[in-house]
Amino acid sequence: MKRLSLIGYGVLLLVACVLPFLVSEYRTFQFTLVLVYSIALLGLNILTGYNGQISLGHGAFYAIGAYVAAVLMDKAGFPYWATIPVAGAVCLLAGFLFGLPALRLEGLYLALATFALGVSLPQLLKYHHFEGWTGGVQGVVITKPDAPEFLAVLGLPLNQDQWLYFFTLAITVVMFLLAWNLLRGRLGRAMMAIRDNHVAAEAMGVNNAMVKSLTFGVSAMFTGVAGALGAIAIQFVAPDSFNIFVSLTFLIGIVIGGLASIPGAIYGALFIQFVPNIADEFSKAAPWAIFGLFLIGFTYLMPLGIAGAIRLGLARLTGKEHNSQPGKP
Amino acid sequence: MKRMLVPIAALLSAALASSAALAQKKYDQGASDKEILVGNINPYSGPASAYGTIGRTIAAYFKKVNEEGGVNGRQINMISYDDGYSPPKTVEMARKLVEQDKVLLIFQSLGTPPNSAIHKYMNAKKVPHLFVATGATKWNDPKTFPWTMGWQPNYQTEAKIYAQHILKEKPNAKIAVLYQNDDYGKDYLQGFKDGLGAKAKTMIVKEASYEVSDPTVDSQMAQLQASGADTFFNITIPKFAAQAIRRAWDSGWKPVHYLNNVSGSIGSTLKPAGLDKSVGLITTLYLKDQNDKAWANDPAVVEWTAFMKKYYPDGSLLATENFYGWNVAQTLVQVLKQSGNDLTRANVMKQAASLKGFVVPGLLPGIKINTSASDFAPIESVQLARFNGTDWVRFGEIMGK
Numbered sequence: 001m002k003r004l005s006l007i008g009y010g011v012l013l014l015v016a017c018v019l020p021f022l023v024s025e026y027r028t029f030q031f032t033l034v035l036v037y038s039i040a041l042l043g044l045n046i047l048t049g050y051n052g053q054i055s056l057g058h059g060a061f062y063a064i065g066a067y068v069a070a071v072l073m074d075k076a077g078f079p080y081w082a083t084i085p086v087a088g089a090v091c092l093l094a095g096f097l098f099g100l101p102a103l104r105l106e107g108l109y110l111a112l113a114t115f116a117l118g119v120s121l122p123q124l125l126k127y128h129h130f131e132g133w134t135g136g137v138q139g140v141v142i143t144k145p146d147a148p149e150f151l152a153v154l155g156l157p158l159n160q161d162q163w164l165y166f167f168t169l170a171i172t173v174v175m176f177l178l179a180w181n182l183l184r185g186r187l188g189r190a191m192m193a194i195r196d197n198h199v200a201a202e203a204m205g206v207n208n209a210m211v212k213s214l215t216f217g218v219s220a221m222f223t224g225v226a227g228a229l230g231a232i233a234i235q236f237v238a239p240d241s242f243n244i245f246v247s248l249t250f251l252i253g254i255v256i257g258g259l260a261s262i263p264g265a266i267y268g269a270l271f272i273q274f275v276p277n278i279a280d281e282f283s284k285a286a287p288w289a290i291f292g293l294f295l296i297g298f299t300y301l302m303p304l305g306i307a308g309a310i311r312l313g314l315a316r317l318t319g320k321e322h323n324s325q326p327g328k329p
Numbered sequence: 330m331k332r333m334l335v336p337i338a339a340l341l342s343a344a345l346a347s348s349a350a351l352a353q354k355k356y357d358q359g360a361s362d363k364e365i366l367v368g369n370i371n372p373y374s375g376p377a378s379a380y381g382t383i384g385r386t387i388a389a390y391f392k393k394v395n396e397e398g399g400v401n402g403r404q405i406n407m408i409s410y411d412d413g414y415s416p417p418k419t420v421e422m423a424r425k426l427v428e429q430d431k432v433l434l435i436f437q438s439l440g441t442p443p444n445s446a447i448h449k450y451m452n453a454k455k456v457p458h459l460f461v462a463t464g465a466t467k468w469n470d471p472k473t474f475p476w477t478m479g480w481q482p483n484y485q486t487e488a489k490i491y492a493q494h495i496l497k498e499k500p501n502a503k504i505a506v507l508y509q510n511d512d513y514g515k516d517y518l519q520g521f522k523d524g525l526g527a528k529a530k531t532m533i534v535k536e537a538s539y540e541v542s543d544p545t546v547d548s549q550m551a552q553l554q555a556s557g558a559d560t561f562f563n564i565t566i567p568k569f570a571a572q573a574i575r576r577a578w579d580s581g582w583k584p585v586h587y588l589n590n591v592s593g594s595i596g597s598t599l600k601p602a603g604l605d606k607s608v609g610l611i612t613t614l615y616l617k618d619q620n621d622k623a624w625a626n627d628p629a630v631v632e633w634t635a636f637m638k639k640y641y642p643d644g645s646l647l648a649t650e651n652f653y654g655w656n657v658a659q660t661l662v663q664v665l666k667q668s669g670n671d672l673t674r675a676n677v678m679k680q681a682a683s684l685k686g687f688v689v690p691g692l693l694p695g696i697k698i699n700t701s702a703s704d705f706a707p708i709e710s711v712q713l714a715r716f717n718g719t720d721w722v723r724f725g726e727i728m729g730k
Contacts, residue, residue, distance in 0.1 A: 026428035123542045137511040234417045236446040241416045
């Protein structure tokens with residue numbers, strides 16, 4: 001099984017590497033967004049899927065990451081790649097600090113607190129004392145990076161979209177490895193223990209408050225990195241880009257993709273990127289009604305998310321019970 | 330047959346020197362002998378979805394044009410996508426239109442933030458980004474952005490006209506200004522100060538701003554009143570405009586009150602404020618009001634009503650957006666007509682910048698659309714109007730360019 005899934009990931013990576021040479025620039029751009037969303041979803045999944053905390057405000061961290069990247073590029077002259085770690089660090093800190101008081105809240109109450117964060121952030125971004133940096137409602141326009149010159153010298157000329165795709169892909173791989181490592185280690189076990197039974201976890205010596213705050217921070221960091229990459233891909237940030245709908249979309253993404261599943265983040269990202277466009281093509285009058293039908297369809301047919309359905313399907317095919325992945329919370 | 334004609338034509342044209350070159354058909358992606366493919370992005374969902382009806386009106390108008398034979402024998406086909414007023418989605422949709430659907434141009438994308446998001450992209454790709462649906466002044470910047478053009482009078486143009494009126498009527502006015510603290514409010518304020526010129530510093534005695542998130546503008550109004558101003562320029566969106574109008578009346582402050590066109594709607598601003606409290610307000614207009622009885626028998630309104638009934642029966646006859654859409658669509662059709670058989674992007678942009686004295690039926694009498702290589706602001710004149718308790722009554726000359 002171990003080898004099989006390793007081969008599976010290898011093939012996936014190979015496909016991902018060949019993809020931008022097969023499809024148009026516009027599709028490449030869309031797949032770049034899929035990668036961006038998959039990192040954001042992975043971040044939220046660490047929090048919700050693995051640690052059992054519901055966040056309705058992860059769009060806020062996505063926005064912070066995006067703004068950190070945009071402001072650093074626009075005002076401080078940072079190269080685009082250098083903004084990614086800064087965005088991650090800022091969100092790690094912001095998430096951790098927000099986590100400290102918020103984690104006294106459980107379940108739905110935490111959901112409300114994070115919701116408050118998600119709805120208020122776009123307005124705070126318009127705050128006029130920050131306007132010098134954030135550009136107020138006007139937002140910040142950033143320049144799209146060109147592929148580094150050595151690639152052309154090596155005989156591999158990439159256009160801007162292809163380069164950005166590979167740049168994003170590299171960071172996505174790093175982030176996924178990071179998450180995989182984290183989740184199967186000590187901290188990951190502690191997270192899941194808290195999710196499954198926090199009293200028992202505490203009795204086993206897990207520092208609940210600390211682990212939960214850290215999880216919040218790590219989760220925010222992933223989403224912040226995604227936000228920074230998203231800003232570079234879109235070349236523009238404005239408060240209107242980060243309304244509460246972004247947060248809800250992320251939540252939809254992890255549930256549809258599969259809670260507590262690393263590949264689930266990719267499936268979820270594909271869903272939130274492409275299904276609204278499909279819905280729009282079905283009906284101009286009520287695209288969200290069509291989207292709703294898709295949502296209901298998916299939740300009925302695949303109650304464990306797409307990742308869960310694939311796992312079950314594989315199990316049936318090979319005739320074995322797979323329990324290597326943690327199930328739903 | 331056609332193939333045989335081509336060499337003959339070539340020979341002929343060689344014989345006739347360059348004159349034949351004029352009749353030659355030239356196309357960029359999105360245009361052909363049969364069709365002109367136009368892209369559009371509108372918020373059919375989301376917070377600004379009330380404007381989505383503009384996209385439907387435009388589609389209905391193109392349907393009418395096509396039924397009547399199209400433009401120079403070509404059908405206009407419009408692909409319209411929903412961006413939900415979300416800038417990242419606008420970028421995605423603009424790229425889809427340009428790179429995948431291969432449209433000739435993008436027309437009437439709506440809102441300042443969504444258009445800001447694609448401003449650079451459209452100009453880098455050299456795709457016409459025509460008649461965007463926002464009043465920001467920045468769309469008139471042909472030097473830096475030669476592929477983007479607005480349509481409606483921009484905020485600065487309008488504000489300058491109030492300033493001119495004040496300078497003429499009341500050169501010693503003490504002016505108070507209330508503005509929304511964002512690009513829209515500041516755009517107006519800038520235009521207003523430019524219009525007053527050197528006297529701006531002495532004439533404006535007090536400025537107050539509010540945030541869209543504020544619950545009321547009561548405290549700002551109290552400050553402005555306390556300044557002793559006798560003239561008030563109200564740069565607010567309908568909700569706050571209604572509050573300010575009511576507050577100015579209730580507190581007994583009776584300044585000469587200029588209200589920005591953004592909140593000129595009787596239904597959404599003046600009714601909530603109280604029609605009796607709104608008497609004497611001054612604003613500007615550039616389109617006929619299809620609901621005003623004075624225009625009921627105007628040929629433009631009659632024609633528009635018939636058009637709506639036939640091509641867009643679901644659309645509301647009360648919505649200003651539908652009247653607006655009908656007018657802006659005609660402007661694009663004119664540009665395409667002028668482009669003739671040279672449907673390259675460069676020529677479309679050139680023709681959009683060569684509208685001379687073009688009249689759209691819905692414009693107030695005397696207002697004409699003029700553009701040039703250095704002037705990307707199609708409508709630059711408006712007329713002042715005063716509220717009489719039931720309707721806006723226009724007065725004075727058409728002002729502006």
